[in-house]
Amino acid sequence: MPCLVMGIVNVTPDSFSDGGLFLAADAAIAHGLELRAHGADLLDVGGESTRPGAERVDPAVEQGRVLPVVEALASSGAIVSIDTMNASTAVAAVEAGARIVNDVSGGLADPAMLAAVAGTDAEIVVQHWRGHSADMYAQATYDDIVSDVVGELARRVEAAVTAGIPPERVIVDPGIGFGKKGAQNWAVLHGLPRLAALGHRVLVGTSRKRFLVETLETRGGEASIPRRDLATAVTSVLAAQAGAWGVRVHDVAATVDALDVAAQWESGSTWTS
């Protein structure tokens, strides 16, 4: 089963990785189309940064940023997901053509989210989350991190299904970097098969994240964007091998190449002369 690549289209002035470059809708649309040309299977459009310390954005501002981008990319034929914690933005984005609601809070930030998604035919990504970005590391204490993340996600899936979302429309995500520091992220990634055993599709987002920067810096030198993208391509292949259905990345071209190479390696098992 091939792993899907979700390309990131951030429409925020303060995203740590693209610094507001794609704030203008036209630039965001062009960026999304470019990611599609690089082989993205899905495009994830977001208008609120979730980087550590980020402030919340008013839903009206968020919608002003994302809706024109969702509409243009969906009408170009792309499968679009909307990265939002607000039910009103999720519903408006689905009306504008989004097919997946990607809620990093797993329905916890907005109590209206799960019922709102249940009222559409969209799929939902429920991510592991313990609190908003402003204080997300305050909650980074776990007994057994893999069991805790899997158990907490199972309860979010249950909440989604209770709200009326069919289970086959629920995708789970371990929330790399969300309320997790350094080595905790590696523990969660290593435990991915246990998350996949829940029986839902698994999405994994490691792209350019802090824990990769820390790993790259142990060898010295700047953890530049190209180095982070190479590290992301590696973690994305390993996530795919551990059962991920999809990976969420900035540099789609590098990850698509890496997944293609890994797939060729796998195809060696069926070679006959």
Ligand code: PMM
């Ligand atoms: N990470 C970020 C934002 N949205 N959504 C999902 N499902 N999974 C993630 O890991 C995730 C996400 C933060 O990264 P960004 O600011 O670079 O987009």
